[in-house]
Structure formats: structure tokens, C-alpha cells
Amino acid sequence: MVMVVDDDQSHLRLVETVKRPLGFLVQTVPDAATALEILQDAAPDIFLLDIDMPGKDGWALASRIRALPTHRNTPILMVSGHALEARHPVEREGLYDAFIVKPYSVHDMLRRLADLPKVTLVHRQTDTEDDDPKQVPETVVERLRELASIGHAASLRLIEEFKNRAA
Known part of the structure; x- marks a missing residue:
């Protein structure tokens, strides 16, 4: 299970x-x-944490997660809208x-998430798909269109990326 913690509902829906x-x-x-409440009863295999959240930010949450014996080594992917966050101070090493x-x-x-637990993503063909391994599930395409219609720029880029792959 991937636990995604973010105060932006559109980002949560997109990831899901x-x-x-x-x-x-x-x-x-x-x-x-x-998230901390849920962790009393759940054991995610990976965390995807937004840094900039009201209240306890992603860094504080990562620190609390690392302090839990059950999640000391659970992979954490940090997400930020601020490129400068990528240059982290030494005290954030290991978080x-x-x-x-x-x-x-x-x-x-997806590539970064797959690399964390050393999982290989494999495309499995279903009965509804034809022989094109580049085909994107219609539910994903429809959700991307919805997000693009409200101005979600990343969705517009994804739609173009999928069109280019299909070509």
C-alpha cells in the first residue's frame, strides 16, 4: 500500500x-x-509525502514516521512544489x-516509486486491451481530461505525452 499525504485534494485524486x-x-x-492516526492500524509499504502542508509539514511527518519502529526503513518519497527544497540540509539526511x-x-x-522497494513494474494485458502495450486505461485518460479542464497543467502535459507515445 502507498500512503499519499497531501493537503491538495486534486493532487491526491491524481495520484490515486x-x-x-x-x-x-x-x-x-x-x-x-x-496520517499518524491511520498508522496505528495500517502498515504502508511506501509513503509519498508533500512537504508544504498546514500544521505538521512533510519533514515533521517523515521524522515521526522514522521514529516508529515499524516504519524505520519504510521508503519515503518527498514531494515539493519548491525546487529549492531539493537541496536539503544535513539534518534531513535519512528522513x-x-x-x-x-x-x-x-x-x-512511478519510476521513483518502483525503485524504492525494488519492484519491477510489468504491463499486464487485460481482455479489454488490444495488442498495444502503450494503451492507457480509459479511466486514467478521463481523469486527466477532467483535471486538464480545470487548468491542471501537469495533466495537459500527460495527455500530450500519451498522444505522442501512441503515435
């Missing part, structure tokens, strides 16, 4: 929309306090395993 059709179990959480800056490509995020 992309990951679920690929077979990921996704737990979306709107803030650090709720996370990978870092990605928004806006990011879904392909890059």
Missing part, C-alpha cells in the same frame, strides 16, 4: 487515479495528523529515500 489502475493500493490522507519536485511527470513518479 494513476496508481489504482496499475494495481497499487492507495491510501490518500489530507494531513499529517490524520527520505527519494525526492521529486512538482509539477512532475507521472512516469517519473
